[in-house]
């Protein structure tokens with residue numbers, strides 16, 4: 001019974017699971033928090049990983065380990081392998097202008113967007129690594145000059161676990177490479193010209209590995225998997241198949257499916273990522289998901305369970321109260337300077353229950369827009385598989401079916417990103433053409449009559465968002 005480990009180095013925390021490679025049974029697990037903020041020193045991820053590994057009983061007895069992580073974060077290394085500056089995370093919007101510039105430089109109007117969609121499958125917004133490199137070149141030229149290599153959070157952790165300090169030993173996988181903006185899922189090749197266009201010169205990038213190719217080994221011999229972006233790992237963790245759309249409610253809200261052909265959406269709404277099995281992962285990502293619930297609970301001075309009870313106590317549509325959840329600006333739609341808003345306040349709707357319901361519905365409506373965009377790109381939506389920390393909310397689980405208008409399947413609470421990484425590690429340890437078939441048992445299914453008025457009213461409110469003041 002070989003054991004394998006999977007890591008999820010996500011925005012808010014690091015999670016480690018140790019599972020039986022053949023059956024997928026959970027043997028032990030651990031976690032540790034990450035610091036807050038959209039700019040983080042990678043050494044904090046390394047410390048959290050060590051703490052989480054210790055809490056999971058160590059890795060001495062595992063045959064293989066894979067690291068999945070938050071996508072897009074810019075980790076710049078100098079020639080000695082030292083981190084040049086704190087990493088800019090996927091939810092850091094300071095590179096919004098750089099993103100607009102890169103698109104504009106590629107062609108006026110739709111031509112620029114079409115260029116990027118054709119070149120790398122996605123139109124870059126502030127989240128993408130390529131825009132952060134442009135920001136660095138323009139705003140911190142001395143730091144930009146020191147950069148010898150650029151990689152992503154999961155690449156850096158895998159490299160650290162290997163014990164190497166040689167930049168030539170950096171490895172990544174297709175799924176995370178596809179979120180950089182300088183690697184094409186359609187061709188499987190880097191676009192060094194686009195990286196150079198952003199940073200002003202060429203730097204080293206990690207070698208892109210196949211789905212079950214070793215990235216090296218831990219010093220004590222356990223194999224290191226290629227790892228994955230967290231969404232691709234979640235797809236592997238829940239075993240998403242044809243007709244499944246996964247909705248993940250973490251810091252980000254994501255809506256994605258596994259596809260046989262690459263996507264290239266010139267509107268920029270759907271990102272044409274690669275998955276962790278050799279296929280593709282069209283994906284829509286919002287900046288505001290579980291933290292909308294945290295914020296609503298904070299405003300109401302209740303815990304998350306009480307927030308769910310309150311939300312379920314108000315009627316569908318919250319009697320017309322709508323919360324537009326752009327609390328951190330927004331990525332989809334691309335409104336980095338937007339703020340959130342509450343519309344429809346009356347004496348009747350000025351209750352904690354109405355506000356709680358509006359928060360849950362607003363967050364889910366933004367994701368339902370993503371579901372529509374994915375369907376417009378050809379995805380079949382037979383059911384939604386709901387994962388991420390926000391899926392622990394009873395209100396989210398119940399209201400999702402009303403908002404999405406399709407059955408919602410919720411696997412038992414778990415760490416599906418770390419599980420996907422563990423499944424990849426098992427694939428590496430056991431070999432074979434496909435990953436071992438683990439499937440979560442005990443899923444719950446939620447079905448409900450759709451309530452179209454919720455989305456209609458949300459769509460009206462969404463258009464009336466305000467931008468953040470740029471001074472003061």
Ligand SMILES: Nc1ncnc2c1ncn2[C@@H]1O[C@H](COP(=O)(O)OP(=O)(O)O)[C@@H](O)[C@H]1O
Nearest residue numbers: 010011012013250251290304388389390392393
């Ligand atoms: N019972 C719950 N109800 C609602 N939200 C929850 C609940 N439990 C955890 N969460 C939320 O889940 C989020 C963390 O989810 P996670 O998927 O781990 O995020 P990330 O992958 O971005 O680090 C937190 O914002 C937390 O508030």
Ligand SMILES: O=C(CO)[C@@H](O)[C@H](O)COP(=O)(O)O
Nearest residue numbers: 010011070071090250251252
């Ligand atoms: O930017 C994206 C996807 O494109 C995010 O999904 C990040 O990958 C962060 O994920 P979480 O930590 O919120 O799960």
